[in-house]
Amino acid sequence: xxxxxxxxxxxxxxxxxxxxxxxxxxxxxxxxxxxxxxxxxxxxxxxxxxxxxxxxxxxxxxxxxxxxxxxxxxxxxxxxxxxxxxxxxxxxxxxxxxxxxxxxxxxxxxxxxxxxxxxxxxxxxxxxxxxxxxxxxxxxxxxxxxxxxxxxxxxxxxxxxxxxxxxxxxxxxxxxxxxxxxxx
Amino acid sequence: xxxxxxxxxxxxxxxxxxxxxxxxxxxxxxxxxxxxxxxxxxxxxxxxxxxxxxxxxxxxxxxxxxxxxxxxxxxxxxxxxxxxxxxxxxxxxxxxxxxxxxxxxxxxxxxxxxxxxxxxxxxxxxxxxxxxxxxxxxxxxxxxxxxxxxxxxxxxxxxxxxxxxxxxxxxxxxxxxxxxxxx
Numbered sequence: 001x002x003x004x005x006x007x008x009x010x011x012x013x014x015x016x017x018x019x020x021x022x023x024x025x026x027x028x029x030x031x032x033x034x035x036x037x038x039x040x041x042x043x044x045x046x047x048x049x050x051x052x053x054x055x056x057x058x059x060x061x062x063x064x065x066x067x068x069x070x071x072x073x074x075x076x077x078x079x080x081x082x083x084x085x086x087x088x089x090x091x092x093x094x095x096x097x098x099x100x101x102x103x104x105x106x107x108x109x110x111x112x113x114x115x116x117x118x119x120x121x122x123x124x125x126x127x128x129x130x131x132x133x134x135x136x137x138x139x140x141x142x143x144x145x146x147x148x149x150x151x152x153x154x155x156x157x158x159x160x161x162x163x164x165x166x167x168x169x170x171x172x173x174x175x176x177x178x179x180x181x182x183x184x
Numbered sequence: 185x186x187x188x189x190x191x192x193x194x195x196x197x198x199x200x201x202x203x204x205x206x207x208x209x210x211x212x213x214x215x216x217x218x219x220x221x222x223x224x225x226x227x228x229x230x231x232x233x234x235x236x237x238x239x240x241x242x243x244x245x246x247x248x249x250x251x252x253x254x255x256x257x258x259x260x261x262x263x264x265x266x267x268x269x270x271x272x273x274x275x276x277x278x279x280x281x282x283x284x285x286x287x288x289x290x291x292x293x294x295x296x297x298x299x300x301x302x303x304x305x306x307x308x309x310x311x312x313x314x315x316x317x318x319x320x321x322x323x324x325x326x327x328x329x330x331x332x333x334x335x336x337x338x339x340x341x342x343x344x345x346x347x348x349x350x351x352x353x354x355x356x357x358x359x360x361x362x363x364x365x366x367x
Contacts, residue, residue, distance in 0.1 A: 039264045042293045069262020075296040082277045088259055097285050110293050124290060 004151065011148040018141050021122075028123035031116050041117050042110045051103040063089045064103065066098055194284075200336050226289040227362035229253055229301045237273040237280055244308055244356050251360065253303035254280055258296055258365070266290035269363075270349075271302050281348045282360040295365045304360035319347070 031040035051069040054062055061077040066089060088095040097106040124158040125131055150159060150167065157163060196288055231253040240254065259279055260270035269291045272279030282302040284291070311319070348355045 022329075035264055039293070041266075044263060044293070077276065078299075080257055080259050080272055080274050080277060082259065082279075083274070088297075090257075090259075093294050095296050110296075124287070126292075156185065184257075 004154070007148045007151050011145060011152060014141050014145055014148075018138055018145070021138055022142075024119045025123050028116070028119040031102050032120060032123065039113070041113055043113050045109045047107040047109075049105045049107055051098075051105055054098070054101050054103050056101070059087060062087055062098070062100070064101075066096060069103075070096075070105070070107075185361065186199065204233045215344045220366035223292075223295075223367065225363045226284065226360065227366065229303050229362060229364050231303055234261055235300065237271070237278050237314070239277050240280060240306065241278055241351065241356060244306070244354070247306045248308045248356075250306055251303060253301060253360075254358065255299070258291075258300050261291060261293050261296055263293060266292060268348075268357075268360075269295075269300070269302070271300050271364075279349055281355075281357040282363060283357050284360040289360065289363070291363070291365070299366040300363055302358065302360055302363035304358040304362070307359055309355045309357070311355060312346055316353065318339045319350070 028040075034040075049070065051066055054065055057065070058081045059081045062081075063076055067074075067076070067088075072091070074091050077092060079090070080088045082088055085100050087098040087100055089098065093110045095108045097108070098104070121127060122131065122135075125135055150163070152158070153163060154160070159167070231251065234253045234255040235247065237254050237256055240252065254271050256271040256273050256279065258269050260281075262268045265286050265288045267290070268281050268283045270279045270281045282291075282304060284304075316320040348357060350356075
């Protein structure tokens with residue numbers, strides 16, 4: 001009984017400690033799972049604008065002219081003439097792709113997707129450093145939660161009955177998937 | 185019965201002290217990450233010298249299969265996965281795509297227009313007739329404002345966008361191992 005009480009206490013405290021992070025990782029997990037359907041980190045908006053025929057000139061001069069016509073006062077991060085017909089003007093989280101000399105501009109804005117950017121930053125360990133260690137501790141915590149969770153309830157609803165079958169089913173699903181998809 | 189460690193944390197002031205100490209340690213450890221003005225991705229950059237992108241594309245056979253480093257401006261980026269970026273020579277406008285394994289390295293979309301150093305193995309991929317046809321169709325869509333990544337057939341993408349620069353029937357790209365993006 002002493003051992004079971006220790007298991008319950010450990011499961012309870014680790015569960016409380018990591019509950020918040022588990023919710024965040026679950027949200028991020030779903031978001032990243034569907035990466036083929038959307039960008040989970042950024043909202044990218046695309047507008048097309050006509051600024052009129054542009055004069056000949058150096059890339060910096062052309063960029064200044066385009067920005068002036070668009071009433072943009074921000075200094076460009078960089079300007080690149082991709083080829084004779086295309087100029088790219090890079091602003092902070094915004095890219096203007098200008099067709100030369102006609103002045104057809106594709107204006108692409110990117111902004112962080114609210115809340116998702118942050119949870120994905122944590123989940124995908126973009127920051128590295130400290131978070132690598134904390135995420136490792138979290139992983140160990142999950143391992144402990146899984147192992148202690150198995151032994152919390154004794155008897156028919158535990159490993160002696162229902163729990164055993166649920167445990168087997170949970171292990172079997174990924175194994176069957178691997179057999180069918182990867183190991184065949 | 186309490187677990188052995190429970191006597192140490194009985195709530196109230198003990199827990200408050202624990203939380204304050206935890207936040208202080210996290211702030212100190214995370215600070216160096218936030219302070220940097222260059223971001224390193226993957227293995228970063230290990231080669232001392234970069235090959236000029238023009239030289240690389242003019243003499244691709246001299247470099248295929250070799251580890252190379254290129255420097256330039258980021259002019260295109262995988263919009264969803266951040267799994268490739270194009271590094272372009274600012275003078276000539278010639279660029280090469282850096283393809284990384286999905287999820288292993290994720291280039292942030294907001295680094296468009298920033299200077300970057302990137303390295304990896306230089307590869308030549310011969311396009312199939314179907315890929316060439318799909319690239320042409322995707323290019324036409326692009327002119328109408330559609331995004332190549334979204335609408336281009338995956339078969340045309342060679343893993344680095346369906347509009348990856350090609351010379352004759354080859355797409356030349358770098359299988360990226362690391363990069364440094366300047367802030």
